[in-house]
Amino acid sequence: MSSSNILVEIRDLQFTYPGQENPTLRIPEFSVVRGEELFLYGPSGTGKTTLLELFSGVLKPTSGSLKILGCDFVKMNDAERDAFRAEHMGYVFQNFNLINYLTVQENIELPIHLSPARRARLGSVDTALVIRALCGNLGIGDLLGKKVGELSVGQQQRVAVARALLGKPDLLLADEPTSALDTDHREKFLKLMFELSDLYGTTVVFVSHDRNIEKLFSRSISLDSINKVV
Numbered sequence: 001m002s003s004s005n006i007l008v009e010i011r012d013l014q015f016t017y018p019g020q021e022n023p024t025l026r027i028p029e030f031s032v033v034r035g036e037e038l039f040l041y042g043p044s045g046t047g048k049t050t051l052l053e054l055f056s057g058v059l060k061p062t063s064g065s066l067k068i069l070g071c072d073f074v075k076m077n078d079a080e081r082d083a084f085r086a087e088h089m090g091y092v093f094q095n096f097n098l099i100n101y102l103t104v105q106e107n108i109e110l111p112i113h114l115s116p117a118r119r120a121r122l123g124s125v126d127t128a129l130v131i132r133a134l135c136g137n138l139g140i141g142d143l144l145g146k147k148v149g150e151l152s153v154g155q156q157q158r159v160a161v162a163r164a165l166l167g168k169p170d171l172l173l174a175d176e177p178t179s180a181l182d183t184d185h186r187e188k189f190l191k192l193m194f195e196l197s198d199l200y201g202t203t204v205v206f207v208s209h210d211r212n213i214e215k216l217f218s219r220s221i222s223l224d225s226i227n228k229v230v
């Protein structure tokens with residue numbers, strides 16, 4: 001496999017929360033391949049969210065190396081990691097992190113206000129048109145002017161995905177965003193998300209403890225199999 005196919009590369013990574021004696025994660029080697037839809041599973045409390053927060057640069061490895069798009073996160077300062085995240089990543093969390101008093105349109109626009117580089121990825125196309133097309137694909141095209149606080153959980157989830165994918169990020173990080181949905185809606189939602197991530201060339205890393213959905217992903221791996229803490 002050529003190294004240009006690798007989007008995320010971990011070597012000898014260790015992460016210990018401040019004040020803790022033992023590391024939560026010790027991963028000798030792990031890669032995420034460009035374009036894959038990776039399902040990472042494990043029981044509650046094993047470090048899935050911690051790993052996503054390392055991928056997003058919210059947390060910094062205690063030691064070792066974590067490269068994304070060839071850039072070593074460990075060597076960046078906080079401002080550089082924040083800028084890199086805003087430009088290259090989208091994320092959907094369990095509680096969606098949407099702002100209830102803003103409209104759907106305003107919530108989706110947030111990442112491009114935070115990152116001029118992300119705005120530039122949209123090119124010369126009018127942002128409102130891009131958002132309308134994206135939301136049309138996600139079946140929420142008629143909700144753009146509504147306040148997010150007035151939407152159902154399933155609708156909010158689609159808004160979170162639209163926000164995460166606006167500007168075609170390289171990496172979409174998802175932390176159990178389907179846990180509130182029934183099986184049918186979960187599968188429909190994931191298929192829709194993959195259609196768009198395929199279209200945009202966005203790599204997906206999705207963590208969950210619910211293995212019922214793993215068959216929908218291009219690769220599935222247990223965190224325990226790569227995390228060597230004892």
Ligand SMILES: Nc1ncnc2c1ncn2[C@@H]1O[C@H](COP(=O)(O)OP(=O)(O)OP(=O)(O)O)[C@@H](O)[C@H]1O
Pocket residue numbers: 017018020024042043044045046047048049050051209
């Ligand atoms: N800020 C923190 N300080 C100290 N320990 C923490 C902190 N956040 C998480 N932990 C601990 O790190 C371990 C991994 O937590 P993490 O949230 O990454 O697990 P998880 O696999 O995502 O769990 P869940 O499936 O319940 O979301 C847990 O033992 C947790 O208690």
